[in-house]
Amino acid sequence: MKDSSIETFLEELASHAATPGGGSAAAIMGAMGAALISMVCNLTIGKKKYAEVEDEMKAVLEKSESLRVALTGMIADDVMAFDQVMGAYGMPKETDEEKEARSEALQAALKTATDVPLRCCKVSREVIDLAQLVSDKGNLNVISDAGVAVLAGNAALRSAALNVLTNAKMIKDKDFAQAKLKELEELLSGAEAATEGAYGVVEGKLS
């Protein structure tokens, strides 16, 4: 997936095939957010004017690069999780045994398909928090890129959240589903304010 060209990916996204879908798009948005944080760090580190924040920017860069790699991997993870759900739906359901096997496979697949976007939410929230930092302290010449990073991270978080909701509500293990929805709620909490705060800082620097 990550090896396909951007144009091919966009064509496949638009097609009537169910994958890739919004989950992969969310992971790409998050990965672009992380990448832009790295870019701002890379263009801040080594500049005399920003010597004071150099160590901090190096630490941010290390973190943002690991977030970028994690989110890049999630582009394909989402497709695999969805295919697993579809595979379970396609299992035979004539006999009672078949019905039970199908239901078990489906429930297991739905748990994975809840965990995958929840991981995307978690990492995207970290993108938002790091973007806030580079919006404050990054090189002013590329500060708009810090603003794009925070918007991309927030869109990724809220996009992946929709997939968590979609799959969690079909899970019969209510304790599992509730725990995941609670975790989601915590990840969403304060994200919007952090995003608007960082975006406002960037806008202020540009005007």
Added chain:
Amino acid sequence: MKDSSIETFLEELASHAATPGGGSAAAIMGAMGAALISMVCNLTIGKKKYAEVEDEMKAVLEKSESLRVALTGMIADDVMAFDQVMGAYGMPKETDEEKEARSEALQAALKTATDVPLRCCKVSREVIDLAQLVSDKGNLNVISDAGVAVLAGNAALRSAALNVLTNAKMIKDKDFAQAKLKELEELLSGAEAATEGAYGVVEGKLS
């Protein structure tokens, strides 16, 4: 650019090279938004349950596909516009004649570098409006993708807006700059409400 792999693009985005940057990321977000609208349309058209909205979905699909193509083209346009600005900055500035030629080239480049993201804003706003429509009427099985589409469109709009601000403020032709900023303001007006409205509709359908 659009032919490079997603992984390569993300690596280049993260690097200390100034391009690709946030402008290309904005165009990709917009293109993903348009693509997801097309996907929802493709999975709504031909379904008995949605026969009533079939003609409308076909019209939306035609429009979203043209937006997708336009935004895909803007991934590279942004890089070219930025390179033109950098090229002008690099021109000699020893003699008065050189200074004047450099200033003229720079001002022309800045006008292009304002127009390109403004076009991205315009098309992304159309993505938001179309996403609102498919959030209301699209196939319920893929309604989360309509939610991702509207978030991607809005992130694209607000990201490209930062590049308009960045470049417009360096333009000496104040009438030109003011006209562009006014156009930007109109494109942003109501976009947030439309986005939150559509996202709320999707969330409501998922819970």
